[in-house]
Amino acid sequence: MSVHFNDSFPSSDGAAPWGRRQVLAALAAGLVSTGALAQKQYDPGASDTEIRIGMSMPYSGPVSSYGIIGKVNDAYFKMVNERGGINGRQVRFVSYDDQYNPAKATEVVRRMVEQDEVLAVYGNLGSAANAGLMRYMHAKKVPHILLGVGAERFSDPASFPWTMPFMPSYDAEGRLYAQNILKTKPDARIAVLYQNDDFGKDLLKGLKAGLGDKAKTMIVGEASFEISDPTVDSQIIKLQGSGANVFVNFATARFAAQAIRKVWDIGWRPDQQYLTYVSAYVKMTLEPAGLDKSKGIMAMAFFKDAVQPRWANDPATQEFLAFMKKYAPGEDVTNAASVYGYCVAQTMAHILKQSGDRLTRENVLKQAASLKDFRPGLLLPGLAMNTSPTDYWPFGALQLVQFNGKEFEPIGQSIAVR
Known part of the structure; x- marks a missing residue:
């Protein structure tokens, strides 16, 4: 970021104008507010042009029908990139098959963190696989968020602040x-x-x-x-x-x-x-x-089934179906896990947008823990997502x-x- 100074600025107390050297000296001494001049902040996985995020998903194995969640997220961020990205940055979605196997999930997530250097890992399915990753993600201080789990151990901000569920308890x-x-x-x-x-x-x-x-x-x-x-x-x-x-x-x-x-x-x-x-x-x-x-x-x-007749005229459902037709035409829209994946993608996009130019892992976690009445379009009426630094459960009600x-x-x- 470059800053251009005029030859002089009026002082705040009406005294004589400050010269360029005086302003620079004041800035160095911390005497002038620099909020408006704050530099962009990046951790691995983020830059002026790109944000890298990762997801482990069972594209094969005993629960491969849930693999559509990852495919929908890939399609969603392709749409986001086509529309200009998030805060001007393109999103690179990195995903590997974990076969719903805890050992495989650990292998591919380590690859995402250590080789692909993603900013955050999100949306992974399975209690056993995610439980095996908690200590690693905590040690690495990498967000491990919006997980497809609802077991109590995954909402423990005091002991494992880097891990956060997406599903209800x-x-x-x-x-x-x-x-x-x-x-x-x-x-x-x-x-x-x-x-x-x-x-x-x-x-x-x-x-x-x-x-x-x-x-x-x-x-x-x-x-x-x-x-x-x-x-x-x-x-x-x-x-x-x-x-x-x-x-x-x-x-x-x-x-x-x-x-x-x-x-x-x-x-x-x-x-x-x-x-x-x-x-x-x-x-x-x-x-x-x-x-x-x-x-x-x-x-x-907690979310709509997009192919049920009762939602046929719902604007959010129509938007989802249009998205699937354009960006994921080969995927089965009747698989309701596609709706779930869409909600996860919308939430992750919201978190990244709220992170602004401070794309650090700490700030991504902070934004994930600060959801206030956030409503992905396909949540059921009357429901909303709320999180706090002391309560990671996103849903306070079910239908x-x-x-x-x-x-x-x-x-x-x-x-x-x-």
């Missing part, structure tokens, strides 16, 4: 299901299928906490599964034998679909079924399971929805989770 989600069960079916006998990792365990912990003292008598069956298991058929047969009349399905999309279909096929007819928001997608989960087998299932939600055979429809008003 799994524990809080489990508590909301417990509240609904206690309200609508207080004599319920509950069976729970859960993934054997932070994701499933935190949901189960929240469910039990929400049920309180009644958890010991109301939960009559529990069955876990590994992400490497071929099916969950044996677990569903076991849970049916518990005599439960409420089935709680804490599984990612592929296994959630298997469970719904198996429940139906063996003739088990629970009075109520609950599905975690991670899998509450019509195209990804309920269609493979069978729409007729899925009717009545309840879930929590209970129920599948009517065609789409999820809202039940009542949004429910506070904290």
Whole structure:
């Protein structure tokens, strides 16, 4: 930045004009405010012309259907660059396949940080993979933000300030299901299928906490599964034998679909079924399971499913569909993870824009922890994102929805989770 001085400036107290040498001397002594003359600040991954950001994503492996999140982010920043970039800088999106494998995720993120020198890593999926990266990212002081996780350990600003979730708390989600069960079916006998990792365990912990003292008598069956298991058929047969009349399905999309279909096929007819928001997608989960087998299932939600009829005339949905058609024409717009990815991209773009010319890792983290009623266009009505240096959870409320055979429809008003 160059600064041009006139031969003299009027002094603030009406005294004789200052000469050039006096001004320079005052600046050196800190006697003149330099706020307007502040220099741009950069860390690795940023410059006058470019911002490099990284994302690890399962483009292959057992949950490859979520890989569309990374593809949508790549397309989104191509659109941003075509429109002039962010604060005049082009965004370089760096992404590698982690196969939903913690060891592979560590390998590719280290590559992004140490070789590609990204300014920040964001949007990575999976509790196990991200947990394995927390100490590394903390040591390197690289933002590890907007993560596709909701386990409690990822919102711990006192111990791990560089790590921040994007998804709502799994524990809080489990508590909301417990509240609904206690309200609508207080004599319920509950069976729970859960993934054997932070994701499933935190949901189960929240469910039990929400049920309180009644958890010991109301939960009559529990069955876990590994992400490497071929099916969950044996677990569903076991849970049916518990005599439960409420089935709680804490599984990612592929296994959630298997469970719904198996429940139906063996003739088990629970009075109520609950599905975690991670899998509450019509195209990804309920269609493979069978729409007729899925009717009545309840879930929590925080963003719109762009292909549902109820959002056909929604301006933000139309904007998203137009974006997908132009910038990601080969991707499946019916995969609702594309909407999630779009929301992540919008949020990251907002954080970078708010960072201005101070593109340091510390400032990017500060902006991520300072969201105030930020609303990506595809959030459900009534919801907004808010974060603070002491509370990294971005969503303070969720919406209970129920599948009517065609789409999820809202039940009542949004429910506070904290």
